[in-house]
Amino acid sequence: MPLDDWQTLMNLNVTSVFQCVQAVLPTLRQRGGAIVNIVSVAGQQVFPGWVGYCTSKFALMALSRGIAAEERANGIRVTAVCPGSVNTSLWDTETVNADFDRTVMLTPETVAETIIHVLSLPASAVVEEITVMPSAGVL
Numbered sequence: 001m002p003l004d005d006w007q008t009l010m011n012l013n014v015t016s017v018f019q020c021v022q023a024v025l026p027t028l029r030q031r032g033g034a035i036v037n038i039v040s041v042a043g044q045q046v047f048p049g050w051v052g053y054c055t056s057k058f059a060l061m062a063l064s065r066g067i068a069a070e071e072r073a074n075g076i077r078v079t080a081v082c083p084g085s086v087n088t089s090l091w092d093t094e095t096v097n098a099d100f101d102r103t104v105m106l107t108p109e110t111v112a113e114t115i116i117h118v119l120s121l122p123a124s125a126v127v128e129e130i131t132v133m134p135s136a137g138v139l
Contacts, residue, residue, distance in 0.1 A: 006052040013056035014063060021067060025076075032075030032123060036115055037064045039080045041131060041138065061129075068128055077126040079118050083111045084133035104136040 017037055028035070042050060043057030061080055068078035087105040111132060118127045 006055070009052050009056040010059065013053075014059045017060060018063060021063075025071070028076050029071070029074045034077040034079065034119055034126075035064075035067065036079045036081060036118065038111075039064065039082045041082050041084050041133070043080070044082055044131065045138075065128075068126075072126075075123070077123070079115075079127050080129045081111065081115060081118070082129065082131040083114075084131075084138055086111055101136075104134050106132060106134050 021035060024033075024035075027033075037060055039061050040057045042054045043061040046054045061082075064078055064080040067076075071078065083106055085100060085105040087102045087107060114130060114132050118130060121127065
């Protein structure tokens, strides 16, 4: 994978999240609240041929854990959501070289329901990391 592709992945999956968090932290520190980062199981394990993507997702996991540790005293809950494969248009792009059975993947709605569940907990509770996998396992 060319280095330019790695930079794009880091910008998309880490730098942009960092910048968004930076923008909302002052308000969250005043009111409390929650940050949910969509990490991926690729932030927990490495897949051959996906090293650049996995590297960016591991970095996002570190960012999520770091923000959680630094901001919990300010009433900010941080959750890293780590879905397995999700049936989205990502699989239709030319940059993804994979031929998986998309019918056994998670749906975006399932991931959204997971996030809603996590955010519906009382402010006194936090799920800091949650892995949601298709029943078929890692594809």
